Amino acid sequence: MNNTLLEINNLKTYFDTDQGTVKAVDGISFKVDKQKTVGIVGESGSGKTVTAQSILKIMPWPGKIVEGEILFNKDDGEIVDIAKLGSKSDEIRRIRGKDIGYIFQEPMTSLSPIHKIGDQIMESILVHDKKINKKEAKNIAIELLRDVGMPNAESKVDNYTFQLSGGMRQRAMIAMALANVPKLLIADEPTTAIDVTIQAQILRLLKNLQKKYGMSILIITHDLAVVAEMADEVVVMYLGKIVEKGNVFDIFDTPSHPYTKALLKSIPKKGSGKYLETIKGMVPDPFSIPQGCEFAPRCEFAIKGVCDKKKPPVVEIKDGHFSRCFLHTEQKESKNG
Numbered sequence: 001m002n003n004t005l006l007e008i009n010n011l012k013t014y015f016d017t018d019q020g021t022v023k024a025v026d027g028i029s030f031k032v033d034k035q036k037t038v039g040i041v042g043e044s045g046s047g048k049t050v051t052a053q054s055i056l057k058i059m060p061w062p063g064k065i066v067e068g069e070i071l072f073n074k075d076d077g078e079i080v081d082i083a084k085l086g087s088k089s090d091e092i093r094r095i096r097g098k099d100i101g102y103i104f105q106e107p108m109t110s111l112s113p114i115h116k117i118g119d120q121i122m123e124s125i126l127v128h129d130k131k132i133n134k135k136e137a138k139n140i141a142i143e144l145l146r147d148v149g150m151p152n153a154e155s156k157v158d159n160y161t162f163q164l165s166g167g168m169r170q171r172a173m174i175a176m177a178l179a180n181v182p183k184l185l186i187a188d189e190p191t192t193a194i195d196v197t198i199q200a201q202i203l204r205l206l207k208n209l210q211k212k213y214g215m216s217i218l219i220i221t222h223d224l225a226v227v228a229e230m231a232d233e234v235v236v237m238y239l240g241k242i243v244e245k246g247n248v249f250d251i252f253d254t255p256s257h258p259y260t261k262a263l264l265k266s267i268p269k270k271g272s273g274k275y276l277e278t279i280k281g282m283v284p285d286p287f288s289i290p291q292g293c294e295f296a297p298r299c300e301f302a303i304k305g306v307c308d309k310k311k312p313p314v315v316e317i318k319d320g321h322f323s324r325c326f327l328h329t330e331q332k333e334s335k336n337g
């Protein structure tokens, strides 16, 4: 795992509810290499957020990791399996605050309304680094706020969240996530709640900060345009499973899975003035998963008697480019079974 920061193997996170089991994440595997960006895309309900929550061990009740590994490569070369850590253990608290930073769609889930933003950033630094005193921590907080493009960082450090605009709150949350220079930044729909001009600024900012701090980023979005802009590697999820993964060129230039192709058709083309094609049908109810390929009921290429009957194999189309689809094996032998 020398060059790999995070390696997820066959992860399954299920919710046992009164109505049945929701297999929110159902056997996914992917890697995040050092200083690289991986984008996870998929429609609502595909399991993107639960994947991020599993990595941090913050799944809402009754979410539970039932199988698989989440291997995290620590500084000293030690590998920790986060899947095996207790959600309240000292180790996961250290990893959450120090090694993995996270930002969400809604800043108020990680910012407190009753403390000054500077105090919140300082607190996070002081908890994890006993050698730093308060004054130094405040200077780091100001520097971080400058880094994230907060105007008048010296005075904003003493503001409460209600005194900030939406874009500024987003920046404060990013500063907070970066407080301890994490090795991995998880960004779950980081720009969905803010307006389009600010979105582009925030994405550019994340890229610059990645260079400055040498971080890896795991970005979660339903917006393929964001992935095209940010990601080196792309993971496409549908109903808890990875249907296709590969590098950003594989996915955008030679997409293979019908679901990825359909998602790509739904991206607006600049200046084309064309209406977007939406993917027909709806994501199935998690309690009535199709017997065969999960996407078959919506797939225009589905083969009757095959795709609606059995689960498709994962096929490696070319080095590092995988697709979970019968269309590959119907014509040629699967390399991966």
Ligand SMILES: Nc1ncnc2c1ncn2[C@@H]1O[C@H](COP(=O)(O)OP(=O)(O)OP(=O)(O)O)[C@@H](O)[C@H]1O
Binding pocket: 015, 017, 022, 023, 024, 042, 043, 044, 045, 046, 047, 048, 049, 050, 051, 060, 061, 062, 063, 222, 286
């Ligand atoms: N607390 C919970 N109890 C039961 N099921 C849950 C819970 N949280 C999430 N799920 C289910 O897990 C599945 C995956 O949800 P998840 O939020 O990861 O999807 P997503 O791809 O992030 O979608 P979105 O883009 O809408 O956030 C969904 O079927 C969802 O209903």
